[in-house]
Amino acid sequence: MIIGGLLIAGALGAALRAGVDMVIQRRMGSDFPLGILVVNLSGSLVLGVLVGSAAHNGLSPFWLTIAGTGLLGAYTTFSTFTFDVVSLMENGEWGASAMNTLLSLGAGLGAAAAGLALGSLM
């Protein structure tokens, strides 16, 4: 049951990431990986809300695993982030590389904390 749910949620999350990334990146005139940044920040906020609300009430552990581990876990990605940072460095785009790193981690942590706070109010 949980395996089937995770397979479906993981498939949806990864496809959603590819779609969002493609749409954003097409409108970008540069190499800056804004698409993955938007994906990671939005996913972190929503996962924070889910985890925050699950701690107080609402979401059952089963649905938290499907939506959190499955959907949002697959929607957001760490490997593409590290790869982008390394390839920006390789291309000599140190500023963009540093900005992507700081924005991802700083704003990602902020989004997660905001989500947790928001979720605990629900």
Add this chain to the structure above:
Amino acid sequence: MGRARAAAGGRRAERGLRLCAVALGGALGTLARYAVSRALAGDGLGFPWPTFVVNVAGSLLLGLSITVLVERWPPTRFLRALVAVGFCGGFTTFSTMVVEAAQRGQHGRAGLAVLYLAVSLIAGLLAAAAGIGLARGRLLPRGERRSIPDPDDFGRVGGHTAPDPTIPRSGRAAADRPGTEQAAP
């Protein structure tokens, strides 16, 4: 006009198939991540080893697979979508990492939260760089370098990264295999 429309339809169909490859890879990557999280089940609010392990391993695998697929193998239609965007993207996770860090921060373990993010970042970057280097220098014979400009591909993963082929990559790799260096411009 009819031909142009048919070509556009073909591109759409191909994009749809790529999206299916991403979804399939994402499903398998998610399942693999879940298996690791069950196997390395953490202790409450300690160091989140499962997420750390999948993120570092996935960064290595993505650097390796992208570099092999973009620079070494003949052009493929779906492998990058399946393996890199789908599997590696679905195997690793960003949201779980920052939520775990935020939770530790909220429970008075801010030091651990910062350590976790810093170690994940450094290990992840080193792993990605190691994967790229492994694919270029050690695993495979040096072949023709090329980039695949493919605006229809999902994600820019690998699309903008192929380095300038006129710049020798590393003296060591070139020296190891005399006769295969790129011609100087």
